[in-house]
Amino acid sequence: MAKLDKGSKIYIAGHKGLVGSAIWNNLKARGYNNLIGRTHKELDLTNQADVAQFFKDEKPDAVVLAAAFVGGIMANSLYRADFIMQNMKIQCNVIENAYINKVKKLLFLGSTCIYPKNAPQPMKEDTLLTSPLEYTNEEYAIAKIAGLKMCESYNLQYGTNYISVMPTNLYGPNDNFHLENSHVMPAIMRKVYLAKLLHDNNWNAIRVDMKKRPINPIAKLQSIIGEGNVDENNSQERIEKALAFYGIENNKVTLWGDGSPLREFLWSEDMADASVHILLNVDFKDIIGIENYSSAFLGTKTDGAVDRNNSDGRGGAIPSLGEIRNCHINIGTGKELTISELADLVKQTVGFEGEIIWDTEKPNGTLRKLIDVEKLHSLGWTHQVEIEQGVQRLFKWYQKSLQ
16 A cells, blocks of 8 residues: 655544544644645535535545544433434545545544443454444444444445544543533533632633633523523623533532443543554554455456446455454553542642532443553554543643633
């Protein structure tokens, strides 16, 4: 497979988000400067026609598909149709147009939520689809499974070089601190920080936070405080009611579950370094150990139209090679801690001396999620940032973002 040189045009879908921005910065640091990105406002990846036109105009050499419709346990539980539909649209549009426009390399970023709820721990790549998924984020997981299967299937049928990586729980610069839709660590951090500010009666700082990240109340919250965003211009009473709705009170934070689930966390810049390492140094053939994994390498044409009545020019997998599956790569640390231990670490970092209450009537989610990183290590990469250092870095970034 052709390697990407430093002049290669690389499109990073989702370049402003937690994942995409870290990958963008990592590529820049390595001397790859021909990078292109579009904000959601500039290019809606769920719009098939717009995505097709973008690829036709730009003709990237490589694509990093880091864009996704994401959120925490609450959002996944509430907006189930959105999580499967929006992610499927994004993935189908980008992968199809990457193929049509002869992209040399594609890196698809998924999530370790693809693994079954009761998968043996640590979770190896081959535990995929062996038993039921965790219900709370089932739709998101199914979308991500479809994405990695699309990459795998395009490779086997058309001889493409699309690789899927499954990062564990991420945190880092440009993380989403939305009180409803964020991941677990930034959600805990912002709640603890705001509860401390309430205790300190530091309303200047609270209003700065509300200005930077206003609350767009869902219907249930609207029934309590009325319509309209909660921002720095609201009354103290309205802000307090909105924060209380999300479990944030004077010196007290209420979190979902009982704090017992075990989770693994990966600093986003470590994830980016692993992803770029794979993008630049690993091909699909290296993962499966087969050089000619598609009939496309044996002379079968791949330029035919998809027609159920005519299969000419549509490449083809090679059944004699046997079952080729679970070709994705886990990205993580191989280390874990409980959500309760994480909350205590955030408390210590923020300097919060108040109380954390666990609402045991709310779901815990999967009780343990630790991935096996043996495949990743065998491909030449190991993490650098440990959780204690990472939490400190994230809080410093969050404080700086408010300036």
